[in-house]
Structure formats: structure tokens, C-alpha cells
Amino acid sequence: MDDDSPAAHWEQRTEIPLFVASLVFIAAYATRVLAVSLPSGWRNLCGFTMLALWVLFAADYVVRWRLSGQHFLRFVSTHFLHTVVVILPLLRPLRIVPLYDVIQRRQGEPRLSLYARVIAYASLSTLLLGFCGALAVYQQERGAPGATMKTFGDAVWWAASTLSTVGYGDITPVTALGRVIAIGMMACGLGLLGAVTGSFSSLLMQIFSRQSDERPPGR
Known part of the structure; x- marks a missing residue:
């Protein structure tokens, strides 16, 4: 992928915020699972947070697909990790791999x-x-x-x-x-x-x- 392409610019701008959002998603999910005595209001807040973040991940997926210029099925087959983390948001932190590359593009060659x-x-x-x-x-x-x-x-x-x-x-x-x-x-x-x-x-x-x-x- 050309580093000057719209898709590359979108990835560089969103990868870090989305990674932080994925950690918030896991924290909300862990709270719902582990905090058994959590008041219903807080449980609902965690559920709403998870739903909102999933919509955010899905929107990012659609934007990446549109910027890629590929047919949908081809995009799914060539962006397997993106597809998996949208279906299973708990695996979103596995995007740490491309996140490192995004950071290194800003700082120079990988150390x-x-x-x-x-x-x-x-x-x-x-x-x-x-x-x-x-x-x-x-x-x-x-x-x-x-x-x-x-x-x-x-x-x-x-x-x-x-x-x-x-x-x-x-x-x-x-x-x-x-x-x-x-x-x-x-x-x-x-x-x-x-x-x-x-x-x-x-x-x-x-x-x-x-x-x-x-x-x-x-x-």
C-alpha cells in the first residue's frame, strides 16, 4: 500500500485511538463478567459502552473498505485480521501488530x-x-x-x-x-x-x- 494513499493516512490517524478504544472495550466487558454485585445502572453503562465501541469498530471497517477501492469479498479475504476483530471485538487488541508499524512510520525505521x-x-x-x-x-x-x-x-x-x-x-x-x-x-x-x-x-x-x-x- 502506498503510504500517501487515503487508506494509509486513515490508518495512521485512527490506529492508536482505536487501540485505546479496544482496551476500554475489554475493561467494560471484564467489569460486566467479574463484578457480579455491580449495580444494574453501571452494568447497563458497560453494555452501552461496549455497543458504542463495536459500532465504532464497524464504522472503521466500512471506511477502510471504501478507501481500499476493492470489492467487499476481496477486501474481506485480504484483510482477515480486520474482519476478525469486527466480528469478535475482544480480539481487537491483537491489532497491536500493525499499530507498532504505524508508530514506526512516524518515528523512522523500526528499532x-x-x-x-x-x-x-x-x-x-x-x-x-x-x-x-x-x-x-x-x-x-x-x-x-x-x-x-x-x-x-x-x-x-x-x-x-x-x-x-x-x-x-x-x-x-x-x-x-x-x-x-x-x-x-x-x-x-x-x-x-x-x-x-x-x-x-x-x-x-x-x-x-x-x-x-x-x-x-x-x-
């Missing part, structure tokens, strides 16, 4: 190497996905018949074991939607773990190769 950026992106994405996944599953499992997930701490433990692909099995979702969320987290955990380990291995190989090239030949 981190490609491997370090991938590791940082994947690590932060894992934390955000784990927290959001724990909230979503806990909301479904709380009070369900036969549920082994009694507290939010149980949900966090389950999310950590799921994303790390360990899967102890001591806590498992029993509701249909909870299991659907679990499948998504398993797939994301495999991808993120592969990205981190692959990038770290490539980084080590690059370092060892550079050291070997700089070493003077033996006599």
Missing part, C-alpha cells in the same frame, strides 16, 4: 529486528488472547451444571494451559460455546507458540552464523 518483533508480537498477543479467552469462557461456564471452572482464577489457569498446549485436563469447559472458544484458543496457541519458537530458533541460527563468519580461520 527491533524482525525476529525480535515477531517474538514481542506473539508474546503480547498470547497475553491478550489468554485474558480475553479466560473472560469469555468463564462467562459461559460460571454456574453451568457440572462445571469444573468455579472461579476466574480457574479460567486463567485453564487459558494458560490451553495456550501453552499443555492441557492438564483438570479444568475443562462443559458448555457448547465454551468448547467452541476452547477450540479457537487451541488453534491460536499452536500458531503463536510456533511463531515464537521458530523466530527464536532463526535468531539463534543467525547469531551463531554471524559469529562463525567473524571468527578468523584456524591455522
